[in-house]
Amino acid sequence: MRKVLTGFLIYGLPIPLLLYSLTVGPSQGLVFADYWDWGRAALNGNIQESSTKVYVLNNIIENVRLPRVLLTFIIGAGLASSGGALQGIFRNPLVDPYVLGISSGSAFGAALAIAFPFFHINVMAFVLGVASVVMTYSFAFSNNKSSIVAVILSGMIVSGIFTASLTVVQYMSDPYKLQAIVQWTMGNLHHASWDKVNTAALPVGLGIVGMYLMRWRLNLLALGEQEAKAVGVNPTADKTILVGLATLTTSTSVAAAGVISMYGLFIPHLTRMMVGPDNRKAMPANIFFGGSFLVIIDNFSRSLMDFEIPIGIFTMLLGAPFFLFLMKKNKINWV
Amino acid sequence: MTETAIEVNNLSFRYGQTPILEQVNVAFPANSFSVLLGRNGSGKSTLFNIMAGLQKYQQGSVKLLGKERSKMSFPDCARVLGFLPQFHKSVFPFQVKDVVLTGRAAFSAFNPSKSDREKVGQAIEELGISHLADRPYTELSGGEQQLVMIARVLVQNPRIILLDEPTNHLDIYYQTYVLEKLKKLTENSLTVIAIMHDPNMAFLYADHCFFMKNQTVVTPTAEFDYHASTFLEYVYDVRFTTVMVNDKLLVVPVR
Numbered sequence A: 001m002r003k004v005l006t007g008f009l010i011y012g013l014p015i016p017l018l019l020y021s022l023t024v025g026p027s028q029g030l031v032f033a034d035y036w037d038w039g040r041a042a043l044n045g046n047i048q049e050s051s052t053k054v055y056v057l058n059n060i061i062e063n064v065r066l067p068r069v070l071l072t073f074i075i076g077a078g079l080a081s082s083g084g085a086l087q088g089i090f091r092n093p094l095v096d097p098y099v100l101g102i103s104s105g106s107a108f109g110a111a112l113a114i115a116f117p118f119f120h121i122n123v124m125a126f127v128l129g130v131a132s133v134v135m136t137y138s139f140a141f142s143n144n145k146s147s148i149v150a151v152i153l154s155g156m157i158v159s160g161i162f163t164a165s166l167t168v169v170q171y172m173s174d175p176y177k178l179q180a181i182v183q184w185t186m187g188n189l190h191h192a193s194w195d196k197v198n199t200a201a202l203p204v205g206l207g208i209v210g211m212y213l214m215r216w217r218l219n220l221l222a223l224g225e226q227e228a229k230a231v232g233v234n235p236t237a238d239k240t241i242l243v244g245l246a247t248l249t250t251s252t253s254v255a256a257a258g259v260i261s262m263y264g265l266f267i268p269h270l271t272r273m274m275v276g277p278d279n280r281k282a283m284p285a286n287i288f289f290g291g292s293f294l295v296i297i298d299n300f301s302r303s304l305m306d307f308e309i310p311i312g313i314f315t316m317l318l319g320a321p322f323f324l325f326l327m328k329k330n331k332i333n334w335v
Numbered sequence B: 001m002t003e004t005a006i007e008v009n010n011l012s013f014r015y016g017q018t019p020i021l022e023q024v025n026v027a028f029p030a031n032s033f034s035v036l037l038g039r040n041g042s043g044k045s046t047l048f049n050i051m052a053g054l055q056k057y058q059q060g061s062v063k064l065l066g067k068e069r070s071k072m073s074f075p076d077c078a079r080v081l082g083f084l085p086q087f088h089k090s091v092f093p094f095q096v097k098d099v100v101l102t103g104r105a106a107f108s109a110f111n112p113s114k115s116d117r118e119k120v121g122q123a124i125e126e127l128g129i130s131h132l133a134d135r136p137y138t139e140l141s142g143g144e145q146q147l148v149m150i151a152r153v154l155v156q157n158p159r160i161i162l163l164d165e166p167t168n169h170l171d172i173y174y175q176t177y178v179l180e181k182l183k184k185l186t187e188n189s190l191t192v193i194a195i196m197h198d199p200n201m202a203f204l205y206a207d208h209c210f211f212m213k214n215q216t217v218v219t220p221t222a223e224f225d226y227h228a229s230t231f232l233e234y235v236y237d238v239r240f241t242t243v244m245v246n247d248k249l250l251v252v253p254v255r
Helices: A002-012 A014-021 A032-044 A052-089 A102-115 A121-140 A148-172 A175-185 A194-213 A215-223 A225-230 A235-257 A263-275 A279-303 A311-330 B044-052 B074-080 B096-104 B114-126 B142-154 B172-188 B199-205 B230-236
Strands: B004-015 B018-029 B033-038 B059-064 B081-084 B160-164 B191-195 B208-213 B216-218 B240-245 B248-253
Touching (some): A002 A263, A014 A279, A052 A215, A102 A235, A121 A148, A121 A235, A194 A215, A194 A279, A263 A279, A263 A311, B004 B191, B018 B044, B018 B191, B033 B044, B033 B199, B096 B142, B142 B160, B160 B172, B199 B248, B208 B230
Parallel strands (some): B033 B191, B033 B208, B160 B191
Antiparallel strands (some): B004 B018, B208 B216
């Protein structure tokens, strides 16, 4: 029974959820019959000749809701799988995809682009996100070696540097730009567009497929470096590839939707409670459930109130209590 | 003629200016159970790390079944040699069978095959821990965890197994259990080499004992007679009295 339920949550939920999410939104006055009419018209391919209402609805669904739902799913899947991969690599359940400094690097990049509009925001966010990971790693390496503690410590310092720089930019910006910067750092899926879906889909897709293929290797890495070498595997190559894939995925999602904090931390914990720690099962669960859950959160964030609550904030408000509930219920003892 | 599993010649190693190994010459015989003894800091673990390929070496030679260690690739080496490091602690509560399965990682790149899973079944059967297969590794006792890690090395199908203090932290039941199993493995043409701290356990189970003192492997001579315990006193810097039990020599420290 439990198995069937978790199986449905992971693999059965995405398609109906994505379809349902197309009907969620602040447009008032739309009833089920309208969606029915739209569905029939869309299937027959005669949207153009239909009533104005159907035509407008089609426009909303095609150009506003569909890209948004898709982008949300892609980003949710990307953050969750990156989080799961990095927790395994660093053998640390406290790690999230931002541990290597990606979020603050990207936020600083975006702030720079908003304050001094020489570059495109998303490009700057991506470039500085990747740059922060490169910095974190180059500081952590000494004598061609890097310990997990050194990498995490170095990531915290790099984060600190970029957060401080971000504050400097905020301090110097005029109020309108400051508002834009603050909004960007809170996560902003309401800017979703086909443009963003198209730019995000390929890098995130690449990262997700790569991490999915390496899911069994992740079990080995999670046991430790010595333990990998002991059975004849040099873990450095595997680690580098996985960190690269996670960086690509995370930087792309931050560039597309801003900082969605904690999401990549707690989804891997949720899936671990559902399917166990074996990454062969947990990785697909992260991808599908990670995507679905962010879509659910986003549905609430755009329909619960008259105004939209930024997704980064709402993830915390909705996700954290749910996570705490499960943590208490499952009585997980971390040694 | 006895075959040689690992042959070490003129091996020296230093961390910065500190010498860790100096002119080590030793040959571990094949298909038998050898134990390496010596005081803390005498260089046992470093010698093991070098033999297992965890540590690179500049001077001297290490040959695994006649082939130079530094010229072998990681997967090549994995076919010949399995290594059990000293500390292993899993953060994630993986199931025992999944932990053991990772021992096949050098051979199956992305997904374990059916034969990989069969090897896991055989290995845990051989060590008598089949009943633990579905338990989370983190919930096992120290002795059970050690057996799981030995099974993980066995699924590699190596010719040689190196174990760094396999009986450390184990109660006397698991010490004898592990040593019996290791001894048994040598009957299936496997070479087992272990670092141990208890000379009596080593004398009871090992086919050959090797000793390290002052950064190198030392052998008993006429001057330091093994059986008169003077050699052991030299190795350990402790005074011993000897006891004979069933024609095995055992030692007890003198108070």
